[in-house]
Amino acid sequence: MYLIDHIDELISTELADLDDPKSKRLYDIVIKNIIHGPCGHFNPACVCMVEGKCSKEFPKAFSTQTDTNIDGYPRYMRRNNGRHFIKEVNVTDQNNIKSKI
Ligand SMILES: [Zn+2]
Numbered sequence: 001m002y003l004i005d006h007i008d009e010l011i012s013t014e015l016a017d018l019d020d021p022k023s024k025r026l027y028d029i030v031i032k033n034i035i036h037g038p039c040g041h042f043n044p045a046c047v048c049m050v051e052g053k054c055s056k057e058f059p060k061a062f063s064t065q066t067d068t069n070i071d072g073y074p075r076y077m078r079r080n081n082g083r084h085f086i087k088e089v090n091v092t093d094q095n096n097i098k099s100k101i
Pocket residue numbers: 036037038039040046048049054055056057058
């Protein structure tokens with residue numbers, strides 16, 4: 001069995017299901033500490049931006065399965081399951097940026 005067969009057992013890039021009461025704490029931790037951005041056209045001054053693009057390649061594309069890119073780095077399963085939240089960041093005193101993630 002290859003490493004890629006075990007990735008989904010250890011890592012998830014999908015938001016937890018809020019309909020599952022056991023997932024609420026995990027959901028809160030993820031949206032507070034782990035979500036990237038906003039960057040791109042929402043926030044071109046974000047530290048991840050290089051030559052007008054996110055250097056970390058966010059937002060990641062949806063994918064029904066985990067695989068690897070040409071360099072062997074994982075591209076995690078990220079199904080389009082409708083789960084999202086709105087992240088708000090004050091970039092300046094005048095702009096309040098909202099990004100749907
Ligand atoms: Zn970024």
